[in-house]
Amino acid sequence: SPIEEMVEAGRAVGHDYFALTDHSPRLTVANGLTAERLAEQLDVVEEINARYDDIVLLPGIEVDILEDGKLDQTRAMLQRLDVVVASVHSKLRSDSETMTQRMVGGIANKMTNVLGHCTGRLVEGGRGIRPESQFDAEVVFAACAQFDVAVEINSRPERRDPPSRLIQLALEAGCLFSIDTDAHAPGQLAFQDYGCARAVENGVPADRIVNAWPRDRLLEWTHAKR
Template identity: 65%
Template sequence: MSIKSLAVPTQLLPGFDRNAVAEGVATEDFPHDPGTLVDMDPVIALRQIAYYKDRARDDPRRVMAYRNAADVIEALTEQQREKHGAANSWQSLPRIGPKTARVIAQAWAGQEPDVLVELRESAEDLGGGDIRAALRGDLHVHSNWSDGSAPIEEMMIAARDLGHEYCALTDHSPRLRVANGLSPERLREQLDVIDEIRELVAPMRILTGIEVDILEDGSLDQEDELLERLDIVVASVHSKLAMDEAAMTRRMLKAVANPHTDVLGHCTGRLVTGGRGVRPESKFDAEKVFGLCRDAGTAVEINSRPERRDPPTRLLTLAMEIGCLFSIDTDSHAPGQLEFLGYGAQRALDAGLEPERIVNTWAVEDLLAWARA
């Protein structure tokens, strides 16, 4: 998807026919491609601004101001919109500030808001070249069911409009309470919700999944029965990151050996920049861990988040030399972050990684056969 034709959640577009779009059929009222901006609707404008700000790694609180404003305007009746539009009284509404009110007023008048024009024109290519072009999907994505900022439907529509053939929803597991991790009951409920929206995001395929915590003893933080049901299991360490090298090695080896584990997520846990500060790498015997990843067929994640860049280059090179498979993932928590694939793809390109060793360049049936093996 080119930056100049940024997709938006299609259910917000005027004349949107959920069933027709799910079937790929244009209607008289909706003759446009999914994601095309038909009118400068305030809700669409606000969500596009939020998308671009997420993509540009803006302060999440500023992004949420636009997302919240979109929710407020979306909830108004047409009569209420007409009333506020005529009086230009948008700022009298809850959660609407001066900046979002200006965006709404400009969009209501049929103008493209200044801030949207500026964001679109300043958006940069995130890189990745041929490897980015070869990626068919994303295997590590969060929604507001855990610590993401957007509903499942919005995340999946954005992924579809980016051209993904598949996208795995991988919200957190129960032990990670700070991220609102999903209990077994909530995960079962989420699986039902995914089934309800599959047609909406067709032809893209939603893959069921989880980012499951690797507990201190190396076990996985979710019921085996549920892990067995999921398409993709990303296993990551989120706690006690500073434990000693021998203990961390045992912990990671046990997780990689678990038959449910498909992807080893952000293996060092480091943070190199960003609002959460800097965090050093966890210490573990990388040769042993990557050797078992190779033997078990577990992919090593190239986490595309700019604040992670995990694994570090020396460990990425080591995993390549050992013969591992890889998965380039965004670990996205908002729609605009789905474009972070370019960052991870660029790292793989710079390292000389062959595309065929990246599991999310594979067709979905090949990917699922690998995950089930």
């Protein structure tokens, strides 16, 4: 949906801020943004923010973690963003050791703020069912805690990612969390209620949910290690 339409929807549900996180170039099926198109989007975000005084749109990205653990966008562009979500979108059936190394590579990158939909599973919906990727969750969540990367609780009903047992494991590892709508259309911002319910069910304290923080605290955190 058009960016401004999403901003209006965000205002309607009462957000003070929210992040725009389109995909990176490698994910062509989602029309991922090249560095040039992302730069153009940053100009659009700046223009939109100049017109609103009751909501702030944070420039961000959902960047692919490539097979070698690197991120699918230039460091210079990532430096210009407020929120970097890093996710695996390809070769989801890799063996556990390969996937673990790949994920830890992305987590260890200083640009990464959030680990997106860590298992990649789909449990319902039009795209069918997809099993969880195999990885050493203890190692991955220990890396998230070490490198101050939040674990995404993806609010899309067809994902339910992470499953509850992994939310519990991430809690025990001392991880932060981010409850993300993964919205591609205005009405999907309502998915956040579902993600919040899953956080409550699993006993995630509000203070460990980064996008429950005031904007200044969130931005101080996202930029602290860059």
